[in-house]
Amino acid sequence: MQVYFSDVQLRHAPREFLVRGQWKPCPEKPERATALKEALHAAGHRIEAPEGSDRTAIAAVHDQRYLTFLETAHRRWTDLPGASETVVPNIHPNGRGLGYPHSVVGQAGYHMADTACPLDGDSLDAILASADCAIAAATRVLQGKSSAYALCRPPGHHAFADMAGGFCFLNNSAIAAQMLRTRHERVAIVDVDLHHGNGTQGIFYHRGDVLTVSVHADPSNFYPFFWGHANEAGEGEGEGANLNLPLPLGSGDAAFLDALELGLRKVKSxxxxAIVVALGLDAFAGDPFAGLAVTEEGFRNIGAALGKLALPSVLVQEGGYLCPELGRNLVAFLAGFEG
Structure with a gap:
């Protein structure tokens, strides 16, 4: 499998994030990407850094005002008297409000859905490099290759067109899908992360040309809480082009694979x-978030089910956090996918 990853992605290294009212060590740390890269190298996968940065592909998905915020927020924030070294919002508009603030404090609340997307001085370079990996993988598939894997970190599927959230800033899976649309009339995104891909859903919710399917822990009692329920089916031209398959907390391989089979039937119909796989490894039983109970063999079977579609495929890394089995789970998934 051709893999894309850049060491620039390691520069984003937030130390803490706010959860349940307390500052905790941030699990979205550079070491998770290093562990995945080392496992890929040991398994014989080809790893290359993406060449350059394609802002056009990013702008095709993300709002320019939001991109300007990401580019300028840290400098403007740290210029404020008494400000922290990390951009973390302390106000969120209910319903986004009617106006757009000039203050970076207000803009942080407007463009950051939660306190789990801290922005440091080196974050932007890593965020762009992560998107570049998805762009490189999509480009390779558009050039006629059957598949490619983007080791994206930070991840992306919680990022909306104009809003970060859940460790995510640019929606790498959505960027890849939009690129595939230049050659394919209909594209599907299949998200197998522990958490619902709410940003991806939001980006395509009113479109009928990109199907979004997500298998995830039931958001009634799990992040992202406000999105990912089974009755969310798309609106307008997108009606019927969104399928959520929430699972009870603690569900294992059998339940996950049964739900995935329903999702893949939808992809076929x-x-x-062409497809984008938003690959989360955090559904693993031993993942720090402990929401589902998928095994290493489960990931192999998930990969096999997706590979059997035999469609041009861009695989984009989403979640999956530090545990001894993290790299093995990725290798198992890719082995299953490649048959």
């Missing part, structure tokens, strides 16, 4: 001619 939708008529997608």
């Amino acid at each position: 939708f008529g997608a001619s």
Whole structure:
């Protein structure tokens, strides 16, 4: 499998994030990418850094005002008297409000859904490099290769067109899907992360040309709480082009694979001619978030089910946090996918 990863992605290294009212060590740390990269190298996968940065592909998905915020927020924030070294919002508008603030404090609340997307001085370079990996993988598939894997970190599927959240800033899976649309009339995104891909859903919710399917822990009692419920099916031209398959907390391989089978039937009936796999490894039983109980063999079978679609495929890394089995789970998934 051709893999894309850049060491620039390691520069984003937030120390803490706010959870349940307390500052905790941030699990979205550079070491998780290093562990995945080392496992890929040991398994014989080819790893290359993406060449350059394609802002056009990013701008095709993300709002320019939001991109300007990401580029300028840290400098403007740290210029404020008494400000922290990390951009963390302390106010969120209910319903986004009617106006757009000039203050970076207000803009942080407007463009950051929660306190789990801290922004440091070196974060932007890493965020762009992560998107570049998805762009490189999509480019390779558009050039005729059957598949490619983007080791994206920070992840992306909680990022909306104009809002960060849940460790995510740019929606790498959505960027890849939009690129595939230049050659494919219908594209599907299949998200197998522990958490619902709410940003991805939001980006395509009113479109009928990109199907979004997500298998995830039931958000009634789990992040992201406000999105990911089974009755969310898309609106307008996108009605019927969104499928959420929430699972009870603690569900294991059998339940996950049964739900995935329903999702893949939808992909086939939708008529997608290319797919993006938003690959989370945090559904693992031993993941720090402990929401589901998928095993290493489960990831192999998930990969096999997706590989059997035999469609041009861009695999984009989403969640999956430090535990001894993290790299093995990725290698198992790719082995299953490649058959």
